[in-house]
Amino acid sequence: MLFRGWGRSVDGPWPDLATVVDHVGVPHLVVTRHALVRRVLADPVTFRPDNALDAVTPIPVAALRVLAGHRFRLPPTLANNGGASHPEIRGIVADALHPHRVAAQRQWLTALVRERVAGLTAALDAGRPVDLYADLAADLPLLVLARLVELPDAPVGAVKDFARAALELFWAPLDASRQLALAAEVGRFHTVLRGFAATGGGLAARLRTAGHSPDVVVGALFFLLVAGQETTSQFLTLLLHRLAGEPAVRAGLRAGEIGVDDVVEEGLRLEPPIVTWRRVAAVDTSLGETPVAAGTSVVAWLARAGRDPAVVAAPGEFRPGQPGSRRHLAFGAGPHRCVGAQLARMEAAVVVAEATPLLDGVTVVRPPWCPDNLTFRMPDAFVVRRA
Secondary structure, three states, X not given: OOOOHHHOOOOOOOOOEEEEEOOXXXXXXXXXXXXXXXXXXXXXXXXXXXXXOOOOOOOOHHHHHHHHHOOOOOOOOOOOOOOOOHHHHHHHXXXXXXXXXXXXXXXXXXXXXXXXXXXXXXXXXXOOOEEOHHHHHOOHHHHHHHHHOOOOOOOHHHHHHHXXXXXXXXXXXXXXXXXXXXXXXXXXXXXXXXXXXXXXXXXXXXXXXXXXXXXXXXXXXXXXXXXXXHHHHHHHHHHHHHHHOOHHHHHHHHHOXXXXXXXXXXXXXXXXXXOEEEEEEOOOEEEOOEEEOOOXXXXXXXXXXXXXXXOOOOOOOOOOOXXXXXXXXXXXXXXXXXXXXXXXHHHHHHHHHHHHHHHOOEEEEXXXXXXXXXXXXXXXXXXXXXX
């Protein structure tokens, strides 16, 4: 087990910092307190983002050769870019995901979710189990992203397989054989991205026009297809599962006593799909009373920070609208804060508003299972049926 921070109890003492050693013996300084996590994320000069996309399990030579055969590269673009090019690249991506453009997708997404909910309701009424991950949440964010950002012409399944393979290859504890298989999966789709980066329209064209290299275009598309859609489908699944066990919240939604947006924010606080993020200390510094040497790997524990009792009075309870609920760090903080935050919020609000009634009177047949991963929860099937 590398790091199941999202599964640990919120009870007990709350240290500011803790040193842990991962499966390959690399020490990390784990930051838990909300104030210190925010400080780390908001100061990319002292705590640089250079290691954000480094493989947690060092990739062996055989797998590196596979990636090299596909000309795989991840230059500094978004999450791992602490350089002068970051603001411009981020600005171009942010324009593609502008809140006005996101809001324009709401009506279309609502109609699609309603159609799916109707089909799922009919299946439940007929006594059949339904998978709220596969049949509702899995591809919704990708379909919305495709309407906002021109994407390579590839089957939805191929994109989803690539995104999950990338999350596993770079953030999970792995053996060499699994790394080799994942490198082949990621490399194949990276070749598709490289071709699209050279000729595609939309965001790719805007980045090219701004003078960015093909590697940078590929890097931006790579991160969007992983962080721009996969994490949101994960959050939708985690939130629906949480709501299945919160009948009082569902009743409040039905009665109009609880707002949809408050449910989304409390879900982000308690069930973030990204539980940690990494930084590296650029200089000798300190966090709280702890000295931090230059070169130290710092793990910002986002999920734990959202449950800091200094921020919310009921850190482990799902209480939409409670003071401090919206101070979560599910989207990070500072100049690298998630550029798609409003998109994720809109998608979650639509799903909560339209799909929560599905959860009334159901029994969970199979709760989502999350594999071991330093940063991403990656839930799979969420199966329910009528009680």
